[in-house]
Amino acid sequence: MYRYDELDQRLVDERVAQFRDQTRRFLAGKLSEEEFRSLRLRNGLYIQRFAPMLRLAVPYGMLSSARLRKLAHIARAYDKGYCHVTTRQNIQFNWPKLEQVPDILAELATVQMHAIQTSGNCIRNTTTDHLAGVAADELVDPRPYCEITRQWSTFHPEFNWLPRKFKIAFSSSTLDRAAIAVHDIGVHIVRNEAGELGYSIFVGGGLGRMPMLAHKIREFLPELDLFSYLESILRVYNRLGRRDNIHRARIKVLVKSLGPAKFTELVEAEWAQLKDSYLKLQPQDLERIKSRFDQHPYDSASADDGSYEAHVAADGRFASWAKRNLRAHRQPGYAAVFVSLKAPGVAPGDITHQQLDALADLADRYSFGEVRTTHDQNLVLAEVPKKDVYAVWQRLAELGLATPNIGLLTDLICCPGLDFCSLANAGSIGVAQDIFDRFEDLDYQHDIGELKIKMSGCMNGCGHHSVGHIGILGVDKHGEEWYQVTLGGSAENDATLGDRTGPSIARAGIADAVEKLIQVYLEQRQDAEETFLATYRRVGMAPFKQRLYGGAEAEVESEVAA
Numbered sequence: 001m002y003r004y005d006e007l008d009q010r011l012v013d014e015r016v017a018q019f020r021d022q023t024r025r026f027l028a029g030k031l032s033e034e035e036f037r038s039l040r041l042r043n044g045l046y047i048q049r050f051a052p053m054l055r056l057a058v059p060y061g062m063l064s065s066a067r068l069r070k071l072a073h074i075a076r077a078y079d080k081g082y083c084h085v086t087t088r089q090n091i092q093f094n095w096p097k098l099e100q101v102p103d104i105l106a107e108l109a110t111v112q113m114h115a116i117q118t119s120g121n122c123i124r125n126t127t128t129d130h131l132a133g134v135a136a137d138e139l140v141d142p143r144p145y146c147e148i149t150r151q152w153s154t155f156h157p158e159f160n161w162l163p164r165k166f167k168i169a170f171s172s173s174t175l176d177r178a179a180i181a182v183h184d185i186g187v188h189i190v191r192n193e194a195g196e197l198g199y200s201i202f203v204g205g206g207l208g209r210m211p212m213l214a215h216k217i218r219e220f221l222p223e224l225d226l227f228s229y230l231e232s233i234l235r236v237y238n239r240l241g242r243r244d245n246i247h248r249a250r251i252k253v254l255v256k257s258l259g260p261a262k263f264t265e266l267v268e269a270e271w272a273q274l275k276d277s278y279l280k281l282q283p284q285d286l287e288r289i290k291s292r293f294d295q296h297p298y299d300s301a302s303a304d305d306g307s308y309e310a311h312v313a314a315d316g317r318f319a320s321w322a323k324r325n326l327r328a329h330r331q332p333g334y335a336a337v338f339v340s341l342k343a344p345g346v347a348p349g350d351i352t353h354q355q356l357d358a359l360a361d362l363a364d365r366y367s368f369g370e371v372r373t374t375h376d377q378n379l380v381l382a383e384v385p386k387k388d389v390y391a392v393w394q395r396l397a398e399l400g401l402a403t404p405n406i407g408l409l410t411d412l413i414c415c416p417g418l419d420f421c422s423l424a425n426a427g428s429i430g431v432a433q434d435i436f437d438r439f440e441d442l443d444y445q446h447d448i449g450e451l452k453i454k455m456s457g458c459m460n461g462c463g464h465h466s467v468g469h470i471g472i473l474g475v476d477k478h479g480e481e482w483y484q485v486t487l488g489g490s491a492e493n494d495a496t497l498g499d500r501t502g503p504s505i506a507r508a509g510i511a512d513a514v515e516k517l518i519q520v521y522l523e524q525r526q527d528a529e530e531t532f533l534a535t536y537r538r539v540g541m542a543p544f545k546q547r548l549y550g551g552a553e554a555e556v557e558s559e560v561a562a
Helices: 006-027 034-041 066-080 098-109 141-153 224-240 251-258 260-274 284-289 305-312 316-325 353-366 386-399 431-439 442-448 507-524 533-540 542-549
Strands: 046-047 052-056 062-064 084-085 091-093 167-169 185-191 197-203 215-222 326-328 335-337 351-353 369-372 381-384 452-454 470-477 480-488
Touching: 006 034, 006 098, 034 046, 052 062, 052 480, 062 533, 066 084, 066 091, 066 353, 066 369, 084 507, 141 167, 141 224, 141 251, 167 431, 197 224, 197 326, 215 224, 215 260, 224 251, 224 260, 251 260, 260 353, 305 316, 305 386, 316 335, 316 386, 316 442, 335 386, 335 480, 351 353, 353 386, 381 386, 431 452, 431 507, 442 507, 480 507, 507 533, 507 542, 533 542
Parallel strands: 167 185, 452 470
Antiparallel strands: 046 052, 052 091, 062 369, 084 091, 084 351, 185 197, 197 215, 326 335, 335 381, 369 381, 470 480
């Protein structure tokens, strides 16, 4: 966990004071709605359908137990008793009162949290692999690189009013768990043939109404040239990106319109002027950032006493949970424990104040006081000794946080949709519950195996539907909720945009549609090891489309209307 220094804390405290005064002036009628809009957005405050929504930054997904307890307190004192984990690893409160938001931000500042640049046309929260620092397949810990990028990008005067929002993600692992291919800039930390550390740079990814995958524009960038190259990319974008059309303002559109080769040429020309400037990253700066991360006192000798294997053998329920919700740790004797926020009857990603407090206690006792948020709207206790995993599971089960479904069908991603969002065309949470109800049998889910369902309530794509194995997009048809279905998407190493199946489907038919798609998969797969995605890529769209539409009684709209 990164610990603030004096400058970090001062910056956050001063921002709280500034926003408190801005809010006071707005409520007193001294600032117009339009004047206040840009100010509140830069502090993570949206106006949703029924109430304001406050989005908090969780840099690279790290939460301390103190932060969890503060979130629990805010949920009780200022909201309706819960908060929501987003697909960008952030936290949202959906029911704060506008006049109390400065008080919430002041409380957050006491635990080194804020809402700075969680909205607006600026560089947003830098994200990475939720297993960063513990993953067995990573080259180096990417979190210090994320942190120093966060410090470089926060309040950057040149990039405070970009054509559109901007997102950067880092990965350092064999398996891309950070989805770098769907970010404005994706940074993959690598070593070249000479063994030198550096980066492969990807640019122009993004989802929303025009989903695109990023292009690799540099195979290898030396480690100390990170900021000069990032700044070169952003300068080209800031200068040439469109500001006349919000739907064509993202860097992905610029890269497409210029072509990756021309865009790369412009970036390289800019970089030639910057690479030997003050932007050169200094080794001592990296070491300073690394030193502000707590070093955990691992004790592999005592972490695994053999009891974990004994519990797996003796308790089938525990064994089933461990198979789905544990991941390997780079340190012998430890495991990463996934905390599922996808229980039946609960909106995906929601967690109550009681659960937050209890999870903080578990983190303090078993995981060095740390918890992580994931891109899939779950949490991770990333540093649990294997001898303690059984006790952690028992407590998570009591809390309703031990659904053994990580990576399975009901571990679906879901945006808030019409239940909260003013931009949504259709509901998402209710559809998610329909799917939960249809596939509540966990044995059946385990038989189906790995399956990523991702659902968005509008074209903005906050639920990442474009890269779901099964993607579901809510659309409005004459005031009614309909849903388009895509197949074959992925946000990992083999990043792919999903293919649209055909006409959109009425709200009442979505759970049926998902069941039909899964039936085709089970019939077509070569064996139990072949995943839904692998089967789809092998057999193609035809059998799925035939089952979904051919002779179906479910009402569908015409291709033209869709």
